[in-house]
Amino acid sequence: MDHFWCAMSSVSSLRGRFGTPMRAGMEQFVLHNEEMSTEIIADGFHLSVELLQFAYDMIGHHRLCLVTDANRALDCPPGEYRFGPIETGTIVISDGETVRDPKGGLASSMHGMDHMVKTMASATNAPLHSVIKMASLTPAQLVGTASNYGSLEVGKVADVILLSETLEVEDVFLGGEQFSVRRGSCG
Template sequence: MSDVLVFKGDLVLPDRILEGGHVACRNGRITHVGVENPFRNVESIEGKYISPGYVDIHVHGGANADYMDGDSDAVLTSNRCHARHGTTTLFPTTTTGTRQELDAMTSACQAVQNSWRSSDGARIAGVHFYGPYFAEDKVGVHPVEGRRDPVREEYEYFLRKSIVRIATCAAELPGALDFYRFAQRFGCFITCGHSNAHWGELERGFAEGVRHVDHFWCAMSSVSSLRARFGTPMRAGMEQYVLHNEDMSTEVIADGYHLSDELLKFAYDMIGQYRLCLVTDANRALDCPPGEYRFGPQGSGSIVISDGNTVSDPNGGLASSMHGMDHMVRTMASATSAPLHTTIRMASLTPAELAGISADHGSLEVGKTADVLLLSDDLEIEEVYLGGEKFDLQDGGKTPG
């Protein structure tokens, strides 16, 4: 039975912690979840907590690589880095950029996906086509010269690619509704991000398939930003629309620098575990020393500066994050009253459900892929298994800047 693995510890299940449980895996799939060990002649692999692998639907890079570098080596470097932090499945995310840069990125991700092995780190479930269709006043740190309104021939080319599974466009842009219709036709999970949209624009987007807004409170409309756009009477924006519409979901960057503990608590209490997920939004500064980096393509991305804790643009504005999902889980667990299994759900099953991959990923359930984490008492990553194969954590080790 050399192909059988048995994990023993407190199992992090979608709805509870099962103390002293066992997870058995065979041929890369979970075959048993329960108190008893069905393979008594197989030595158990023990940990304090046995958790599902994390799922990240919004991530730009790590270990001095950005997916927008557009080559397989950069993709693999980032994927291995994120596996070290417990992410076993992810959606590489585009920035703004030229069509050629976007094409190189999606092609490199497709190549890595096609040849994936567990030693390659986190598997690619799809690409998140994020930039370039942002509002002019909400571009953030993304290279501004790569921003544009939706271009039909361009987005039809990219959304037809099987690798593209998540699609973002600011709802107020001309052509946004056509973008949403086309994305819905090709089965994408549709989001609105880097947007100054008001309630009515989101309502129209919702009718065409929008079900998510990116990084809550970051680069999104607010009552004050909409007053600057429209004057009075003041208008409701993305925050109010998500809180009001129970069919909308969102995400938070729980790195401790983007959002205060009270905002994380508010998001969890008001939105809940089924509509709120954790993302890293990590850039190439993850696992690198303080210094200057490029956000986006190495040759043309925006200059950002890491102080070893957070990343900012030269004017001090927040610029993505430089922490992995393990850090996000620990921060969210500390900031909120959420039970541990709920916090981990927001980093695993909830994003898997939103992205349409929960049949195979996101939880410790019979029949799913054997992506398993061994966590310590304080939720540090001790071991990572991808499809039942142990990942060498040194493979995702720190890379010089």
């Protein structure tokens, strides 16, 4: 399931739309069903610290994935960016921390996976190896690519990010080849 808790109906809105008795939503279904997995945007803006902790406690690293949901404002200065197609996408506004639609609602994130890992690690009591797994092996397992991606093993694609003790990107390797650490082009 995509983007747990983001833009999902609350129980009170369900009552207004469907009447009584109350009905459970996707949140309850995912929490209850061990066969379901979900993603969370751990950028520090989409979900509260309490929801990040709750997601980890209730869902666990084996079916919880960190996603960026990043758009063109990724690692770019404040300004206007296109969300969606470059020519026709909706204009969104970045303040350097969040990306919002013209009405002020969150549009997506503007932070990379290193930021998601750092936020999840600091916001929860999840061990760092579990947080890293939610950003790497768990998604690969859930989409069926774990034989090639998601962990360091002989024969797998050697895409590796080295993080410092403070979880800052220090080195990047793609296919085993080192690349310089630089931020994306803005636009």
